[in-house]
Amino acid sequence: MNATAQQFDSEPANPFVDSARLARLASLSRAELEELQLRKLRRQLARLNATSSYYRARMTQGGLDPDKLSTLDQFRERFPLSNKTDFLADQTEHPPFGARLGIAREDVALVNMTGGTSGLGQEIYGRSQHDVHMQGYYHALPWFLAGLRPGDVAINCVPAGGLTTGGWGPGEGLRIIGATAFHVGGTLSTDAKIDLMQRIGAVHFIYASTNYLHTLTEAMMRRGIEPKRAFPMLRTLFIAAEGYPLEWAERIESLWGCRLQEGYGSTQCAGFGASTCADGVFGAKGGRGLMHLFEWETLFEVVHPETLEPVASGETGEMVVTNLSIEGSPVIRFRTGDAARFISWRDANSGRAWNAIECGTIGRFDDMLKIRGNNVWPSAIDAAVFSFGEVAEYTGRVYTSGDGKTEIEVRVAFTDAAATCDAATKTTLIERIRATIKERTNVWMTLTVCARNELPEFNYKARRWKDERQQGYRL
Amino acid sequence: MRNVQDAADDTARDHRILSRMLADADVLCECGDALLAGQYRHLRGRIAALLDITIPAGEAETAA
Numbered sequence: 001m002n003a004t005a006q007q008f009d010s011e012p013a014n015p016f017v018d019s020a021r022l023a024r025l026a027s028l029s030r031a032e033l034e035e036l037q038l039r040k041l042r043r044q045l046a047r048l049n050a051t052s053s054y055y056r057a058r059m060t061q062g063g064l065d066p067d068k069l070s071t072l073d074q075f076r077e078r079f080p081l082s083n084k085t086d087f088l089a090d091q092t093e094h095p096p097f098g099a100r101l102g103i104a105r106e107d108v109a110l111v112n113m114t115g116g117t118s119g120l121g122q123e124i125y126g127r128s129q130h131d132v133h134m135q136g137y138y139h140a141l142p143w144f145l146a147g148l149r150p151g152d153v154a155i156n157c158v159p160a161g162g163l164t165t166g167g168w169g170p171g172e173g174l175r176i177i178g179a180t181a182f183h184v185g186g187t188l189s190t191d192a193k194i195d196l197m198q199r200i201g202a203v204h205f206i207y208a209s210t211n212y213l214h215t216l217t218e219a220m221m222r223r224g225i226e227p228k229r230a231f232p233m234l235r236t237l238f239i240a241a242e243g244y245p246l247e248w249a250e251r252i253e254s255l256w257g258c259r260l261q262e263g264y265g266s267t268q269c270a271g272f273g274a275s276t277c278a279d280g281v282f283g284a285k286g287g288r289g290l291m292h293l294f295e296w297e298t299l300f301e302v303v304h305p306e307t308l309e310p311v312a313s314g315e316t317g318e319m320v321v322t323n324l325s326i327e328g329s330p331v332i333r334f335r336t337g338d339a340a341r342f343i344s345w346r347d348a349n350s351g352r353a354w355n356a357i358e359c360g361t362i363g364r365f366d367d368m369l370k371i372r373g374n375n376v377w378p379s380a381i382d383a384a385v386f387s388f389g390e391v392a393e394y395t396g397r398v399y400t401s402g403d404g405k406t407e408i409e410v411r412v413a414f415t416d417a418a419a420t421c422d423a424a425t426k427t428t429l430i431e432r433i434r435a436t437i438k439e440r441t442n443v444w445m446t447l448t449v450c451a452r453n454e455l456p457e458f459n460y461k462a463r464r465w466k467d468e469r470q471q472g473y474r475l
Numbered sequence: 476m477r478n479v480q481d482a483a484d485d486t487a488r489d490h491r492i493l494s495r496m497l498a499d500a501d502v503l504c505e506c507g508d509a510l511l512a513g514q515y516r517h518l519r520g521r522i523a524a525l526l527d528i529t530i531p532a533g534e535a536e537t538a539a
Binding site: 020021023024025027028032035036040107109128129130131132133134137296325 | 479481482483485486516517519520521523524525527528529530532533534536
């Protein structure tokens with residue numbers, strides 16, 4: 001991989017100079033950081049032992065007395081894991097929040113729900129006034145690290161409000177920082193957003209899902225707008241929610257003329273649990289960069305999804321999350337289903353004792369497609385397809401053909417510039433994309449070309465894949 | 476950059492101030508005015524969160 005971090009005229013402010021508190025947290029040794037985690041964990045478990053019958057039962061099951069908890073290893077060994085199914089069952093038995101709520105019903109100040117894209121059901125979270133601020137802090141923290149400062153103009157492209165944590169946390173976070181925020185997500189069309197940004201001119205920060213930043217960039221190029229000339233004050237593009245190829249990241253930085261930063265977050269984390277630092281999404285020596293975990297706020301484990309043993313540095317595992325400060329519907333040793341490549345604090349080599357996960361490769365264990373005996377993640381196909389700058393968008397479907405075979409169709413739309421190429425060039429390009437997909441997934445797929453307006457425009461998380469195999473067997 | 480002990484001293488001082496503010500906010504939340512009490516609980520939540528955010532990070536703060 002040749003992609004590397006670029007140099008820009010305007011680099012973000014240094015967070016460890018601007019915040020003594022952050023500098024202090026960065027100075028903690030690993031032993032000191034774990035002592036802080038243990039102190040907060042004991043407090044959290046003692047509180048839940050008194051307020052949540054769900055968690056009290058789990059502590060009893062594991063034989064764990066919060067007052068006698070002496071090591072983090074003891075917690076990992078004795079506290080049983082929870083997953084989505086456990087939470088949904090708890091909610092059914094004790095509607096609407098479940099017995100895991102942990103605060104008085106009248107102290108619920110904000111209700112958040114998960115997206116429900118798994119098809120299993122939506123987890124419901126009741127947050128206290130304290131938690132509403134913490135959710136804001138968990139958005140402010142990565143953005144402060146990325147250089148956002150009071151008075152900066154921020155464009156929030158993620159739809160605001162509603163029932164999701166991502167709908168409420170960003171607004172709180174931007175207010176906590178003191179930025180001038182325009183919450184354009186979900187309220188304006190992409191073209192209307194661009195018009196507004198052009199009227200504002202001095203934009204410093206854009207927050208969007210990975211996919212929506214792609215959509216926004218594509219729309220600007222279509223209108224003949226060169227982002228780095230239109231927005232010369234821009235210092236940070238901050239993305240979340242989806243993986244991407246490094247070639248894409250390099251092109252984005254080049255087009256916008258500023259640093260691309262990334263965060264890892266979820267409703268279970270109550271916001272962001274990790275983010276990039278000075279080098280953005282690129283490693284200091286090229287290749288993929290790291291998102292450093294905010295471990296003094298959230299206890300993270302990265303485990304093998306079958307053995308449940310911690311993975312070694314450099315390996316991919318499932319993120320298991322424990323909230324150390326959240327009081328309403330906290331998660332304790334919750335299996336998120338998120339797949340991440342773990343990098344230990346020693347290997348992260350950042351000068352801090354914070355563990356890390358790799359940028360751009362966060363995926364899901366549960367959206368894996370089993371195709372002809374191969375485990376195929378949509379994020380791997382995204383990475384293959386979008387490593388070609390000529391591709392504007394794509395969708396895919398797995399289906400059963402008339403003779404009962406599994407077939408995969410990928411519909412690709414080219415950018416305006418690539419769409420005008422001659423037929424022979426397009427054929428060569430399609431073959432290269434097809435070969436790249438095969439290289440990364442071990443599956444040959446059928447590619448067809450279509451017009452850009454035949455494919456959807458995703459405003460938040462992209463849902464590019466449909467598994468229609470069950471339909472193929474219907475009579 | 477300021478040294479670790481200076482930063483620890485500041486955080487410990489902030490934490491003590493916030494502890495006092497939380498105790499005062501708890502008193503406000505007990506008021507009989509339902510309209511005001513809701514707003515006091517809002518304020519109390521913010522203070523409680525900041526108390527968590529400034530929690531002593533290590534021995535330096537505990538000693539400060």
